[in-house]
Amino acid sequence: MGYRNGYYRKDGTYVQGHYANNRSKSFSNKNNGCLVLLLAGLLLGLPMSCSDSSSDSPDKPSKPNSNCPTKTCGDFSSQSAAQSTYNSNKSCYKNLDADGDGIACENLSK
Structure with missing residues (x-):
């Protein structure tokens, strides 16, 4: 597709350049691979992008699971x-481990 330059035929006559539409009116198969990948x-x-993403950052607290009870370190009398x-259930009570080292409520007495 595009402008076709002028050329001479075998009989010596000159054909002037013109716009040539080499594509058919149907969809081109030239870039279907890119379209499929896209x-x-x-x-x-x-x-x-639509899934509920949980965030562990302090400025954006994660939402607790609906079936998990809400527990904080203040609810316990000892660290053990x-x-x-x-x-x-580490995924349900991940708020008990603030620094993520696997030890819950480090500030409580053992």
């Missing part, structure tokens, strides 16, 4: 009680 990327990325609760 659509696949969008389809794979969409569920990730908090540790046993934390070990029972």
Whole structure:
């Protein structure tokens, strides 16, 4: 597709340059591979962007799971009680381990 330069035929006559539309009116198969990759990327990325992402940053606290009871270090009388609760379900009670080292409520007495 584009402008076609002028040329001489075998019989010596000159054909003047003109715009030539070499594509058919149907969809071109030239770049379908790129289109398929783009659509696949969008389809794979969409569920990730719509999923509930939890954040461990202090300025953006994560939402607790709806089936997890809300527990804080103040709910426990000793560190060992908090540790046993934390070990029972680490994903549910991850707020008991503030620095992420696997030890829950380090400020409580053992």
